[in-house]
Amino acid sequence: MVKESDFELVEEPVTALAEGQARVRNLMVAFEPAMRGWINEGESYLPPVGIGEVMRASAVGQVVESATPELEVGEIVTGMFGWQEYTLLDMRQPGMLGGANKLPPGATPEQALSVFGITGLTAYFGLLEIGQPKEGDVVLVSGAAGATGSVVAQIARIKGASKVVGIAGGPRKCRWLTETLGLDAAIDYKSEEVGRRIKEECPEGVDVFFDNVGGEILDSALVNMAQRGRIVLCGGISRYNEAEPSPGPRNYLELTVRRCRMEGFIVIDYFSRIPEAAADLAKWISEGKIVVETDVQEGIENVPRTFLRLFSGENLGKQLCRLAEASPAS
Numbered sequence: 001m002v003k004e005s006d007f008e009l010v011e012e013p014v015t016a017l018a019e020g021q022a023r024v025r026n027l028m029v030a031f032e033p034a035m036r037g038w039i040n041e042g043e044s045y046l047p048p049v050g051i052g053e054v055m056r057a058s059a060v061g062q063v064v065e066s067a068t069p070e071l072e073v074g075e076i077v078t079g080m081f082g083w084q085e086y087t088l089l090d091m092r093q094p095g096m097l098g099g100a101n102k103l104p105p106g107a108t109p110e111q112a113l114s115v116f117g118i119t120g121l122t123a124y125f126g127l128l129e130i131g132q133p134k135e136g137d138v139v140l141v142s143g144a145a146g147a148t149g150s151v152v153a154q155i156a157r158i159k160g161a162s163k164v165v166g167i168a169g170g171p172r173k174c175r176w177l178t179e180t181l182g183l184d185a186a187i188d189y190k191s192e193e194v195g196r197r198i199k200e201e202c203p204e205g206v207d208v209f210f211d212n213v214g215g216e217i218l219d220s221a222l223v224n225m226a227q228r229g230r231i232v233l234c235g236g237i238s239r240y241n242e243a244e245p246s247p248g249p250r251n252y253l254e255l256t257v258r259r260c261r262m263e264g265f266i267v268i269d270y271f272s273r274i275p276e277a278a279a280d281l282a283k284w285i286s287e288g289k290i291v292v293e294t295d296v297q298e299g300i301e302n303v304p305r306t307f308l309r310l311f312s313g314e315n316l317g318k319q320l321c322r323l324a325e326a327s328p329a330s
């Protein structure tokens with residue numbers, strides 16, 4: 001399990017800007033379970049964050065100094081600014097993860113980092129492109145009270161699912177899923193027998209299972225899939241802190257028996273289509289069809305501790321940490 005003591009808070013003076021550079025004061029940083037993988041050694045879909053480097057993270061910040069015509073002082077921008085109070089951006093060499101982007105029109109920093117950020121886009125493209133939900137489908141979502149899962153469940157409803165069932169840890173989250181998000185049912189994996197409860201809620205089988213968790217929950221879903229069902233392998237947070245990959249999934253041959261498809265994806269492959277997703281998400285939010293929930297902690301000292309909340313399940317919706325308030329001049 002990742003620990004607070006794996007991180008160190010280091011102070012150093014800011015350097016003067018060179019031509020083409022700008023300095024951003026970070027207002028809010030976002031947390032993703034994938035960051036746990038980024039600090040492992042070895043190949044992945046992004047290079048690992050090395051020991052002693054600033055932790056990579058998406059953030060919203062305000063430009064406080066600029067030596068580039070592309071960024072104006074006072075402007076609010078978003079990008080991979082990392083776990084730090086100030087970030088030096090070089091607009092001539094933005095790097096593989098880009099420099100700084102404007103927020104979607106009218107979006108708050110919280111919305112820019114949640115529903116319009118990595119997790120909202122993951123929900124949108126993962127469900128629609130990989131899950132391919134059809135009108136009348138039964139949709140099951142694990143990690144349903146988290147940032148990605150909560151948006152998936154609501155898009156499933158918008159797309160005409162006949163039933164949407166969420167799996168989450170604890171009565172508070174399960175109540176929130178049914179009472180606030182309007183899901184048809186919620187399964188508390190911490191106190192209920194997940195396989196039996198899926199069967200009870202989805203007696204005709206699950207057409208789309210959007211999996212954020214993996215492990216035993218995936219195995220329980222595999223034996224409850226409908227014929228020609230689709231499993232979206234979004235992530236497997238139940239396994240991210242294990243030193244060795246665990247064997248499984250035990251029930252994978254159900255894919256054959258039930259003629260199902262199980263497919264993974266990485267959201268960055270869809271970045272060229274962000275405007276399409278942002279337009280749909282903005283419309284659904286304005287129509288009141290998507291509730292956006294965020295959990296905002298405070299202070300740079302609390303950043304590692306806030307990251308751990310993802311693994312203990314303390315967060316409801318998107319996990320964020322506020323580092324500073326925007327200057328009124330903006």
Ligand SMILES: NC(=O)c1ccc[n+]([C@@H]2O[C@H](COP(=O)([O-])OP(=O)(O)OC[C@H]3O[C@@H](n4cnc5c(N)ncnc54)[C@H](OP(=O)(O)O)[C@@H]3O)[C@@H](O)[C@H]2O)c1
Pocket residue numbers: 031032033034118119122143144145146147148149167168169170173212213233234235236237238239265266267268309310311312313314315316317318319
């Ligand atoms: N494929 C992609 O491109 C992509 C992009 C972004 C995210 N993801 C994946 O999407 C998933 C959700 O990410 P997120 O950012 O939206 O995080 P999140 O769901 O907001 O937060 C993580 C949640 O996972 C649950 N959890 C933690 N440990 C667990 C365990 N052992 N068993 C079951 N549930 C556990 C906790 O909820 P409970 O209280 O319910 O346990 C926690 O709140 C992750 O697997 C992430 O890696 C994939």
